[in-house]
Amino acid sequence: MLRSFLAASLLTVVTLTPATPAAAATGPCQLAGTAGLADLIPGNSTLGLSALQPATVDLPPQIHLRGTTGTFNRRWSFALREGQMYVKEASGNGGWRTMSLPACLTGHVTGISVDDDELVALDEGGNIYTMDHALNAPWTWNWTHRYGAPLWLGGGNTVPYRSARWTWSVLSPGEDKVWRDTAGNDHPAGGAKVSHVFALSDDGSRITYVDPWLPVDHSYEMSTPLRGRFQAQALSTAASTSFVINRYGDMYTRLYDFDIAGSDRIFFSYSYEDQRGATFPKIQLPAPDWMRQPKIPGQVTDRISIHKTGAGSDARELRVEGSDQGRAGYWSKTLTASQWTFTPTGEPLEGNVLQNTPADRSTDTLAAPSPYHYTGVLGQVTAHVGEFAVAVEATPLILEAGGQEIQLTLHTVDGLRQTPQAPGLTSQPRGFNGSIEVPQAVLDNLDSYHPALRALVRDRLKSARFTDTDVTVTDQTMTIAHLDLPLNRT
Known part of the structure; x- marks a missing residue:
């Protein structure tokens, strides 16, 4: 939100010095990095990787699903073990190396998620820390505790619900270019990025998001399917496209963030009037709704993942951990495909096995309707x-x-x-x-x-x-x- 205009202004405000006491973090780390600034360091090198020590813990050859102990973007795979983070090239080249973390985070990281060029980590208190330049060389990586209004300068925020089911999402002009509204019109991703932490409530019926440019609170929500009554077992989000699954293997996806929703009327123009064929179309409202995904013809767990594969809001791949004819691996398809394919990995299943059924059982476990009349x-x-x-x-x-x-x-x-x-x-x-x-x-x-x-x-x-x-x-x-x-x- 406000990113097209204010990202450049942030350059004149932020310095790489600790925040003042008025902007102190809610956790122990006082870090002020470049997250929220324009990306001024181009490059596709691995400079700095060789300086990191080889990992001495057992890690999988590859990260196949984005989660909070293993995650990936276009360039890097990241893993978390006992509070320490590890990195390797997402292409599969080379081995795992031990990341150099700020001293106050070393050994204290409890969850990670990366999307685009930003990585988020949580500590034991659920405090959010952001690592910038996650698509670039390791020497450029830096951390901040800053989060929240104004302009990503707030004193820090925490993951909603203290949830273990959370995910980091970044929609960017560099990687995604555009997104498509319900009228079929493509809109620029903006002059900067739209970044959210999305988190699932205990009963799985509420999704709250915290944006680093919005107030330091937990007030903004995205409805789950079926008017907010669908109860999800898991959540994954990439480039503002969320993916949920329930205990019976029913899956939905939705393109949604603060800007797409229609919330930022200061810097964007929206309309409920039909914008199809308009010469200068406004952003069509309402925002895209949840889209039901076809059921998977095999065993699945609650480990789900979505990641971006290119430009445009349809360039997404869905993955669900599961098995086929006794082989463990994951099911996958593009966002708009009608069929799933299976990829064996030879790795044991880590998620909770779901009661996947061919029939739609989305309404079998609904949260109570809202009591506000x-x-x-x-x-x-x-x-x-x-x-x-x-x-x-x-x-x-x-x-x-x-x-x-x-x-x-x-x-x-x-x-x-x-x-x-x-x-x-x-x-x-x-x-x-x-x-x-x-x-x-x-x-x-x-x-x-x-x-x-x-x-x-x-x-x-x-x-x-x-x-x-x-x-x-x-x-x-x-x-x-x-x-x-x-x-x-x-």
Whole structure:
């Protein structure tokens, strides 16, 4: 977010000196590296690799799936053992070498994830540390504890939920170039990068993300499939494409991040109006939804992985650990392919074996629906919004008058904040970028509705398909600004 304009400005603000006490990290490491700056050091060399000591622990010949103990990008494979990190070329050349870490991190790393040119590591307290230039030569690698507003200068953040099921994602202009919205229009990845830590809640039904340019909190969420009720066993994300699987082997993928969602209206233009064929298209909303992936015809575990394979938002490969005819390895396919192929590795299965079934069992384990229901009255019209959830982008807005009912859609997307917000809905007002959608069938037959309903659609909404509006919500109230309509929780 804000990256196109502010990445260059960051160069004039950040120095490679420890942060001031006001920006102190929540953990023991006080590190200030180059993460968040423009990448000014080109190169594809391995300079500095030979200076690292050969690994003396047992490590696999290759990392096949991105996880929190082994991970890879286009250039490097990384592994974690007992708090220490190791590296080798992703091409398979050479052996593993022991990475040189900051003294305060050595022996204290509990999880790692790399995507593009940034690697994230956690310590025992769940504190986030970022290693920059992860696509470049080892001599360029450096670390920072900085994380959060303003401009990746915040005092540090932690992984949401203290989750062990987390992943690092980077969408970049250098590697990805563009991403495609639901209207089929390609948009530049931006002047810098979009970087998020995504984390899965204990019950697997909530995905929270923390962006290094957003407030130091755990308030931003991406809905899981089925209106946030799908319960995932595992999560992997690369280049803003998330991949989830449940206990029955049902899998979904989704392209989503803060910018794609429609949250940054200061630096991007969005529209719910159809942008297909537009000369200068805005980013089409709503953001791409979850896409169901075909089931795997064999045994699988909850070790899943996604990684980028080239430019464009379809250039992704999915991998799932499993077995075929007694051989251990992984199943894989490109994001849009219809069939999976199996690759044996000769390595034992590490994940938990799932009850993979040919039938779709996505709804067999659903989290409870959201308990937030709101009702208000505007003249003769009663409005109702049920099961509102902060991460669900579209919620029915029911208008009733004279025994008749119109179902509209209230679109909501978290807005841009620079101060902390409590997770979920609380007494603290939470602002959303909203839009009210009126079905075309309602507009075509408006004269058949009760006069109060007709007047609301014609006078307040100007008989438009979409009307943008601010929406403010607490755990007890909802206000839809354009309708001048306060609703109370019921």
